[in-house]
Amino acid sequence: MGPPGPRIPRLRRRPIPAGARVVVVRGDDDDPSSDRAQAEAFRERYPDWDRFGLSAYYAEDEDAVDDLAADLLERFPVLRLYGPAALEAAGVEVVPTFRAPHVTLAFRELEAGLHALETVPHDQRPNPYHGEERTQL
Amino acid sequence: MTDDLDLLIDLNTMDETGLPWAFLHAAPDPARIVPGRHIVVGSGKVRAVATVVDIVDGIVHVRPLRGPVSDHRHLLGGRQAS
Numbered sequence: 001m002g003p004p005g006p007r008i009p010r011l012r013r014r015p016i017p018a019g020a021r022v023v024v025v026r027g028d029d030d031d032p033s034s035d036r037a038q039a040e041a042f043r044e045r046y047p048d049w050d051r052f053g054l055s056a057y058y059a060e061d062e063d064a065v066d067d068l069a070a071d072l073l074e075r076f077p078v079l080r081l082y083g084p085a086a087l088e089a090a091g092v093e094v095v096p097t098f099r100a101p102h103v104t105l106a107f108r109e110l111e112a113g114l115h116a117l118e119t120v121p122h123d124q125r126p127n128p129y130h131g132e133e134r135t136q137l
Numbered sequence: 138m139t140d141d142l143d144l145l146i147d148l149n150t151m152d153e154t155g156l157p158w159a160f161l162h163a164a165p166d167p168a169r170i171v172p173g174r175h176i177v178v179g180s181g182k183v184r185a186v187a188t189v190v191d192i193v194d195g196i197v198h199v200r201p202l203r204g205p206v207s208d209h210r211h212l213l214g215g216r217q218a219s
Contacts, residue, residue, distance in 0.1 A: 031181030045196070
């Protein structure tokens with residue numbers, strides 16, 4: 001058994017689709033400290049990629065957003081929707097990683113990246129598939 | 138507020154397995170994190186019951202169950218949820 005390989009996330013070769021209706025969706029747990037903690041955990045796990053990272057999912061249209069809201073992100077009370085071009089312009093890479101439609105929102109400077117995610121114009125909407133009861137035991 | 142959590146985990150996450158992941162050291166009581174056990178996971182205001190799938194090199198993978206925690210309370214083995 002050889003030495004372990006570089007600790008980087010699995011990058012998909014196929015880019016995310018282009019198009020005006022494509023959005024990147026991330027579940028919001030209503031705790032600003034969560035993004036920071038997860039971005040740091042990602043970097044700790046994949047140090048050879050040298051980026052902080054947050055998980056999100058691309059959607060090609062409103063139907064795909066609805067599918068994410070009902071399935072992978074149904075536990076989140078709020079969804080944040082970003083335009084990929086706006087994120088890239090703000091210095092946040094949108095990288096296809098692991099299994100489609102997963103993407104990693106990647107940035108090299110923690111404070112700048114978190115600030116960009118807060119300030120880049122985005123849509124924040126309630127998740128219609130999330131019940132209030134799910135927010136607590 | 139994380140007092141009620143067995144494992145702090147961002148349920149947006151996915152890795153090579155296709156499952157959400159967290160470091161075992163993110164668990165307040167790592168002894169509770171056992172493959173096959175049902176635990177309460179989440180972050181911020183998000184909570185879910187999940188099955189611990191495996192623990193590899195300090196990484197925990199979980200499979201969240203659909204629906205609210207109350208639907209699965211019977212799986213928590215008498216755990217007193219706050």
